[in-house]
Amino acid sequence: MEEDEEVLDIQPRYSKEEQYRIFDKEFMPHIDSMYNFAFRLTNDEDDSNDLLQDTYLKAFRFINSFQEGTNAKAWLFRILKNSFINDYRKKSKEPSKVDYQEVETVYNSSEDAEYESTVDLRTESVQDMIGDEVAMALNGLPVDFRTVIILCDIEGFTYEEMAKILDIPIGTVRSRLHRARNLLKDKLRSYAKTMGYKELR
Amino acid sequence: MSNPQKVEVKKQHCENHQKCMEMIQAVLDGSASPDEIEHFKSHIDECLPCIEGYELEKSIKEGLKNKIERKCCPQKTVDLLKVKIGVSLFILGFVVVEIKIIQLIFQS
């Protein structure tokens, strides 16, 4: 909440016609990407619809703090991510903060074993997987790790844009992505094993 | 890039694999610095774990981008949103008109 207010200060700048135009021309074209982001965060269609509408209404309410010609998509994604954390995360069945920290600690301690643990996941196994398997592996990640992968790999944001959307330094974006990908590889590896992809090769 | 003297001897073990992988990922993500791109180009051929790591990261990145279904916003949500925005514009306009009327009344 506080974060939002700090950035979204209200200065009457655009006329009503301009507000309508900006909303239509700059915000609406991103609605499918925004919905997809909401869906990948909540894993629920109703929640995605609510989160999307809240975000767009908020964007309209604070439209005067949007600088025309700047990155509207990143601006909108930041609002959606903040709304999700403030309003939706609490009621969802996401792993709690404790789980997340636990995952990070456990992961950090096994950093040295990185190469050894990735050798048995083969490129071909990943290429043979279907979308549902990849999506399930992604869904299995704690939300902070899932978020960086969605922003980077699915939406194609740069590290600089991600740093702004997530309010974290670029160095943290890099290391969080790296950890997220290692966790994702763990998930993919267990899918590959159960599916017997490895034996097929 | 394929230096004939180097190509035959590939390192079987990477001493700094975590750092290497962060760099490789930054290259694949299009967010690497010019120095990193340079370093990547001149060294990727030499290290087997890094070559394998690069191929694996690339296939996972492509899998995420191309295999996972992209959800589209339902049309009824778009319509509802437009109504809500339209209504808020209408109320805003109404308030402005109301204020002007009140001003007129008090001026007279």
Ligand SMILES: [Zn+2]
């Ligand atoms: Zn290496």
